[in-house]
Amino acid sequence: MTPQRFATPSEVPGLAARRIAADILDGVLHKRRTLDEQLDGAAAHPGVKALSDRDRALMRRLVATTLRRLGTLGHVLSRLLDRGIPTDAPRAQSALLIGAAQILWMDVPDHAAVDLSVRLVQSDRRAAKYAGLVNAVLRRCAREGQPLIDEVKSQSLDVPPWLMARWVAHYGATRARDIAVAISHEPSLDLTVKSDPAQWATRLHGETLPTGTVRTLLQGAVTMLPGFAEGSWWVQDAAAALPARLFDNVGGKSIADLCAAPGGKAAQLVQAGARVTAVDRSPGRMARLRDNLDRLQLQAETAVADAAEWQGTKGGEGFDGILVDAPCASTGTVRRHPDVAWLRQEADIGALVALQKRLLQRAAVLLKPGGTLVYCTCSLEPEEGEQAISALLATESGMRRVPITASEVAGLGELLTAEGDLRTLPCHLPHQDPRLAGLDGFYAARLIKS
Incomplete structure (x- = not known):
């Protein structure tokens, strides 16, 4: 060698x-x-x-x-x-x-x-x-x-045939081609800021999206950009920033963030005033989450554990809210992680769906009556999104869907399904400059425990 x-x-x-x-x-x-x-x-x-x-x-x-x-x-x-x-x-x-x-x-x-x-x-x-x-x-x-x-x-050449076939079947040929075109462009850098997005957009030579995310084309080491060392913002795709906002006022409420690393959503919840317990099974990823929160000067309880088996905090009290950011095929992130398209195989989805089912069932147990469950994945595959929630609602009579409204996603009604769930696609948020267009593919649903 x-x-x-x-x-x-x-x-x-x-x-x-x-x-x-x-x-x-x-x-x-x-x-x-x-x-x-x-x-x-x-x-x-x-x-x-x-x-x-x-x-x-x-x-x-x-x-x-x-x-x-x-x-x-x-x-x-x-x-x-x-x-x-x-x-x-x-x-x-x-x-x-x-x-x-x-x-x-x-x-x-x-x-x-x-x-x-x-x-x-x-x-x-x-x-x-x-x-x-x-x-x-x-x-x-x-x-x-x-x-x-x-x-x-044809940009569809740059999507593995099995994946393109799934997108055509679920979204239609035209929308599947739009997704393929969107992921062929190098993406922008998206930032979630603690406050004053307009000011940070100016300082970082970018623009503010309707959802409040600051989007910039600056390249180079992120650690050298203004505001990084001070903890004024963190890197987070505009779509990934939406699920944590689907809880009502979280001030003083207990929220469990399952599969939390690297911590962007946990940071949003802490910044909004929640008492957050972040759970992740990987010690290395949890160390990264703690480092990120330290830089941002935000505090959360942490637990290194398998979230599908986690018993909750001492005392056994349920949580006011639970965010399940489930492991998935990650096919919605191909524009930022182009290796995903070539590393994933269709056979992977079945095992991930089984894990997502276990996580949802565990979250339903840990949630207080009247509490809110937000489930999300960065996948474009319906088994990991719409079908996962349909299966849960069919077996958990105490859970019901609370539709998301357009006003909760900056008036962008095209990001919502007929049932009121969030479904972002890489071809959403068009822009005359392709580098400033698009966002990751995400699914999110909001449920309440009666």
Whole structure:
């Protein structure tokens, strides 16, 4: 196995970022490792921290763009390669994909994309024999790639066929295509602010969404942006910020946030005056939640436990409210986490639905009579949303739905289902600049225990 190499002072600029991008892309496509685990935490790629802020941002964009356009890249390269992408040298495959992504969608000079991709394969023992092939194919890509994209004119190539088929079946062909187009664009940075969204939108060169989220196109290290160190805001997609707002006035009320990490919704509830108990089964994720709350100068009780079996706080009193942010297939987050589309399989959904059922049943037990349960998932799959709530209501006679009104979601009635549940889609919130459009796909329902 070729030993890992990191940047040296004399190395060609940008090569280290591309080498690590290739490693991480290989991790997703061949080792089924998520981007999150490869970029952050104890199991992260050891070379990430050695990169400068600029190279780290470049590396992330290389990986994300390649994954976001993976289907189209496969189509283009298959037309330019007589025998297909080499399968015996992962580095050659990664170099071709990353090189073509730069040529077709990134602001990188073609000659630089070709040269650095060739250097990438030359530095790998198994891939070195393909240096000439990579050079020739990427030069052809610079000349012929765009016409090959135009001949198909379909972003649905960049969604796995099983997933696209599900979206067509549930949302219709037109809406499914709209979703595919929306997730093909690099998303903005969304922030939930403690106060004065308009002022923060000005300071961060962004705009305020109708829901109060501040949206900006600023790039680079989030930790260096104004207000981060002071705990004035936290990163949270506009859709993810909606479920925690579906409780009535929570001032002084006890709220359990099940599956709470990394803590964005818990922070919203604490900020609104609730007495929050945050529960998550992962010690590492819970440590991250505590760090986030500390930075925000917010306090909550925490419990490391399996929320589906958690017995509640000492004394056994029920909660005034429970937020179940259930683990799910996460297909609504593909625009921000493009690896999800290629790591998930349709077979995963059944086990997740079983877990969601257990979480809902446990929440119903922990909730006080008259208390409010908000259930949400960042999935576009009906089994994990509408069908999960229908199943609960069919078996729990003491639970009833409380429809969400348009006024509770900034008048955006298109975000609501006929039953009064929240259903956001990546193609919602259109904008003339695609980078400022859209939001994650979320489902949320509000129930009360009678």
